[in-house]
Amino acid sequence: MQIIKCENITLSYNKEKIVKDLSFDVIDGEYICIIGENGTGKSTLVKAILGLVNPESGKIKYSGVKQNEIGYISQTSAIADNFPASVYEIVLSGCLNRKVFMPFYSKKDKEKADYYINHLELDEIKKKTFSSLSGGQKQRVLLARALCATKKVLLLDEPTASLDPVATKEFYEIIYDLNRQHNITIITVSHDIDNSLKYADRIINLSKDSFKIYRPDELITKGDKNNV
Amino acid sequence: MFDLILEMFSYSFIIRAVIVGIMVSLCSALLGVPLVLKRYSMIGDGLSHVGFGALAVASAMNTAPLKIAIPIVVLAAFLLLRISNNSKIKGDSAIAVISTGSLAIGVIILSVSKGMNTDIYNYLFGSILAMSTEDVLLSVILSLVVLLIFILFYHRIFSVTLDETFAKATGIKVNVYNMILAALTAVTVVLGMRMMGAMLISALIIFPDVSSMNISYTYKGVTFFAIIISIFSLISGICVSYIFSLPTGASIVTINLLIYIVCSMIKRRN
Ligand SMILES: Nc1ncnc2c1ncn2[C@@H]1O[C@H](COP(=O)(O)OP(=O)(O)OP(=O)(O)O)[C@@H](O)[C@H]1O
Ligand SMILES: [Mg+2]
Numbered sequence: 001m002q003i004i005k006c007e008n009i010t011l012s013y014n015k016e017k018i019v020k021d022l023s024f025d026v027i028d029g030e031y032i033c034i035i036g037e038n039g040t041g042k043s044t045l046v047k048a049i050l051g052l053v054n055p056e057s058g059k060i061k062y063s064g065v066k067q068n069e070i071g072y073i074s075q076t077s078a079i080a081d082n083f084p085a086s087v088y089e090i091v092l093s094g095c096l097n098r099k100v101f102m103p104f105y106s107k108k109d110k111e112k113a114d115y116y117i118n119h120l121e122l123d124e125i126k127k128k129t130f131s132s133l134s135g136g137q138k139q140r141v142l143l144a145r146a147l148c149a150t151k152k153v154l155l156l157d158e159p160t161a162s163l164d165p166v167a168t169k170e171f172y173e174i175i176y177d178l179n180r181q182h183n184i185t186i187i188t189v190s191h192d193i194d195n196s197l198k199y200a201d202r203i204i205n206l207s208k209d210s211f212k213i214y215r216p217d218e219l220i221t222k223g224d225k226n227n228v
Numbered sequence: 229m230f231d232l233i234l235e236m237f238s239y240s241f242i243i244r245a246v247i248v249g250i251m252v253s254l255c256s257a258l259l260g261v262p263l264v265l266k267r268y269s270m271i272g273d274g275l276s277h278v279g280f281g282a283l284a285v286a287s288a289m290n291t292a293p294l295k296i297a298i299p300i301v302v303l304a305a306f307l308l309l310r311i312s313n314n315s316k317i318k319g320d321s322a323i324a325v326i327s328t329g330s331l332a333i334g335v336i337i338l339s340v341s342k343g344m345n346t347d348i349y350n351y352l353f354g355s356i357l358a359m360s361t362e363d364v365l366l367s368v369i370l371s372l373v374v375l376l377i378f379i380l381f382y383h384r385i386f387s388v389t390l391d392e393t394f395a396k397a398t399g400i401k402v403n404v405y406n407m408i409l410a411a412l413t414a415v416t417v418v419l420g421m422r423m424m425g426a427m428l429i430s431a432l433i434i435f436p437d438v439s440s441m442n443i444s445y446t447y448k449g450v451t452f453f454a455i456i457i458s459i460f461s462l463i464s465g466i467c468v469s470y471i472f473s474l475p476t477g478a479s480i481v482t483i484n485l486l487i488y489i490v491c492s493m494i495k496r497r498n
Contacts, residue, residue: 077391078391096387129446
């Protein structure tokens with residue numbers, strides 16, 4: 001089942017076209033990787049899918065997925081330095097998007113936050129203030145928050161950029177596990193070609209003025225992995 | 229000194245000031261946390277000047293001040309919010325234009341209609357004598373409404389303050405909560421204005437929060453200490469102003485300033 005449909009979208013900033021006439025569908029449970037050089041519009045595409053930037057033309061349609069069933073990690077954290085908030089407060093705030101009338105967190109919300117805090121090995125720093133954490137720790141906190149917000153789709157914009165190799169591997173395994181075990185659709189931006197090929201069902205390769213969409217096996221059999 | 233404080237509380241105007249003051253301090257301390265963190269403190273300042281203009285209009289028309297000032301200032305809050313969210317306009321200077329403009333118009337209205345400088349002084353720097361029993365009742369009810377709404381939206385306001393992009397991306401109605409925050413701020417500014425004065429009310433929103441950010445590093449902690457600091461400086465400010473015959477608003481702000489200095493020294497130490 002197609003849950004997101006991008007029809008001939010053109011994305012631009014101040015009339016400068018970044019992505020031209022891109023069409024693709026996202027199928028429920030798919031793992032999609034967006035790759036491409038710096039400045040080719042990967043982050044812009046993710047923002048368009050989230051409704052943070054409006055396409056200049058074309059349409060993005062959702063079916064069977066609502067905005068409040070989506071989790072997101074942006075490329076650069078929008079959290080101000082010195083913002084006084086604990087890890088727990090931040091992770092828990094991911095649970096807010098699906099609460100309609102309830103003003104306070106339920107027991108279930110707290111259990112969910114605790115589950116991901118535990119899952120991502122954040123227990124020891126749960127009470128610490130966010131701004132005092134290392135880059136990798138911050139990234140795991142933001143992942144935990146995004147997971148609390150996710151029910152169907154998770155969009156990740158270069159989530160492993162500040163992680164060490166071990167943490168990167170763990171990160172991919174967590175994401176892959178969510179994808180396979182919990183049927184969460186993953187759309188991730190990455191410069192990590194090897195891992196993209198390993199996990200993704202489909203790859204969207206953006207380049208200046210054009211794009212290609214293919215399956216990892218198509219790329220490997222053609223043997224032009226190095227030309228990506 | 230103890231006798232003096234006891235004597236002080238035998239005056240009903242002081243009791244009224246303390247009651248309204250505590251309610252307004254509570255509201256402003258709570259609202260101050262997101263306002264300061266979102267860098268919206270300019271809005272609070274701008275609103276107090278608009279409030280001054282609105283009170284001047286009300287006084288010239290001889291009508292109940294709160295009933296005129298609250299709707300005007302709430303509208304102004306929405307306008308200022310739009311301006312500061314719209315990066316294409318130079319936000320700061322647009323806010324300054326609106327706030328100094330209202331201040332100037334207010335001064336002219338007051339001097340034409342009453343011709344009394346004490347009125348202008350009281351509106352600018354506050355007067356503890358300004359409140360009637362009816363005002364107190366209305367102020368208490370309105371502050372309770374502000375508190376209730378703030379508590380109901382506490383977590384959502386936190387989320388929008390922390391990271392607007394994430395909130396928006398995951399389906400939280402960011403604009404709605406920004407508007408709620410602006411409206412609550414507008415009401416609080418108007419309620420606190422007559423005691424603190426147009427020039428000093430925004431200090432009540434900013435000081436307790438920047439002080440507590442020096443001593444706590446979680447959102448809940450900052451909120452908690454802001455409330456304590458705000459109420460402590462209100463009560464001690466009123467006492468100081470009574471004992472030494474000083475203006476009330478300025479005394480409260482001065483105590484806040486002292487607390488701020490102490491808090492930043494505590495931060496240095498750690
Ligand atoms: N807010 C903005 N206003 C104007 N232009 C922008 C804005 N954001 C991005 N751009 C431009 O759009 C183009 C695509 O940016 P984008 O951030 O989507 O690239 P990217 O593929 O994510 O790059 P990277 O790999 O460096 O993250 C760039 O040329 C950039 O200069
Ligand atoms: Mg990018």
